[in-house]
Amino acid sequence: MKDTTLQIPILIKNIEAFVLRAPIANPVKTSFGIMTNRPAIFVRLEDEDGLVGWGEIWCNFPNCGAEHRAKLLQETFKPLLIKKSFHHPSQIYQQITEHTAVLAIQSGEFGPIAQVIAGIDLAAWDLFAKKSKLPLWRCLGGTDPLIKTYASGINPDKPEKVIEDLLKEGFTAFKLKIGFSEKADIENLRNIRQLIPSHQLMVDANQAWDLPAAIKNIQSIEEFDISWIEEPIRADNSISHWQELSRSCTVRLAAGENMGSEHAFKEAIASKVFSVIQPDIAKWGGISGCLPIINSLNQHGIEYCPHYLGGGIGLMASAHLLAASSSTGMLEIDSNPNPLRSLVSTPLAHIADGTVSLSDVPGIGIEPDFDVLAHFLIH
Numbered sequence: 001m002k003d004t005t006l007q008i009p010i011l012i013k014n015i016e017a018f019v020l021r022a023p024i025a026n027p028v029k030t031s032f033g034i035m036t037n038r039p040a041i042f043v044r045l046e047d048e049d050g051l052v053g054w055g056e057i058w059c060n061f062p063n064c065g066a067e068h069r070a071k072l073l074q075e076t077f078k079p080l081l082i083k084k085s086f087h088h089p090s091q092i093y094q095q096i097t098e099h100t101a102v103l104a105i106q107s108g109e110f111g112p113i114a115q116v117i118a119g120i121d122l123a124a125w126d127l128f129a130k131k132s133k134l135p136l137w138r139c140l141g142g143t144d145p146l147i148k149t150y151a152s153g154i155n156p157d158k159p160e161k162v163i164e165d166l167l168k169e170g171f172t173a174f175k176l177k178i179g180f181s182e183k184a185d186i187e188n189l190r191n192i193r194q195l196i197p198s199h200q201l202m203v204d205a206n207q208a209w210d211l212p213a214a215i216k217n218i219q220s221i222e223e224f225d226i227s228w229i230e231e232p233i234r235a236d237n238s239i240s241h242w243q244e245l246s247r248s249c250t251v252r253l254a255a256g257e258n259m260g261s262e263h264a265f266k267e268a269i270a271s272k273v274f275s276v277i278q279p280d281i282a283k284w285g286g287i288s289g290c291l292p293i294i295n296s297l298n299q300h301g302i303e304y305c306p307h308y309l310g311g312g313i314g315l316m317a318s319a320h321l322l323a324a325s326s327s328t329g330m331l332e333i334d335s336n337p338n339p340l341r342s343l344v345s346t347p348l349a350h351i352a353d354g355t356v357s358l359s360d361v362p363g364i365g366i367e368p369d370f371d372v373l374a375h376f377l378i379h
Helices: 065-081 089-107 110-131 159-168 182-195 211-224 239-248 262-271 286-299 312-324 370-376
Strands: 010-029 034-047 052-057 146-154 173-177 200-204 253-255 330-334 355-357
Touching: 010 065, 010 110, 010 370, 034 065, 034 110, 034 312, 052 065, 052 110, 052 312, 065 089, 065 110, 089 110, 089 286, 110 286, 110 312, 146 159, 146 200, 146 312, 159 173, 159 182, 173 182, 182 200, 182 211, 211 239, 239 253, 239 262, 262 286, 286 312, 312 330
Parallel strands: 146 173, 146 330, 173 200
Antiparallel strands: 010 034, 034 052, 146 355
16 A cells, blocks of 8 residues: 655635435345345545545445434534544545444444444545545555456346346446345256357355355355355355355355455455455445455465445546556446446446456546436435
């Protein structure tokens, strides 16, 4: 990581959260629930010089939680930042984490509080990169803006038809949602492999099974050359369960989007069970919290693939962080229609042979256009 400490500190003038919600024609299905619309919370952090950084707070479930997280930022976090000066984004991250640690315990709202902190941190990194007049990937020490991608969120309803369209869009790797029924999963994978016999194919069970069911179901799909299976069991299972699963199956194990502490990531790395670990920087840690984790993944030979299934700001930040890392992992790009992603993350719109190259525009390289997004805003 490159030292981006500023000689002249940033003085925070204002911070605000924008809640957006986009209707969708086809619900996004997972084994534990269905998304009937796409929410997002965009964070705007402004300094006294008028520079603005953008971040995003995870808010996919429950759908009504977006407004609550926005109010948390406004009422709890804003007073901690206004008129305060900082030399580095990690100072902001550390300060607001420490100030709200007891509140998280008292309220039991570890998730929402961590997610607001993550969104603020992303905005801080965008702002500091702009202040440094560097793209975020270069500000973080990256040397190559080219990253690999894969299409995710592929629903179980005729997924081969979806993949046909995604191939035309330039994707070369795909992740299917499974965990609905053994028969349906096998049929879908068979149909997909007939279409793409040699492309990289992953699956995501979204914590669908207990340990015996996971072993049985994974063994039933091993013939389809699966690159990894994501969260086949609940994320809070003991490491011993993950180790037993690893011993019983040949498919690589992936997890991380629901690891919500430094301890959880360290335990996962030390277990040597996971071939792929997937922090979600809008859900926990932001960049400041996840950077040490990513560095440790690289040192232990574990593939870093950022998890992301939200709006375009968090996706862009994830892309820059991946480009800055030395990982050969892929950026997750949701295949489902979501204008809060597609209208914002326009630099990622053109995939060529499964890859995309980031620009040299300072920060994450985008400014959301609220004239275009106005009818999605929740006031």
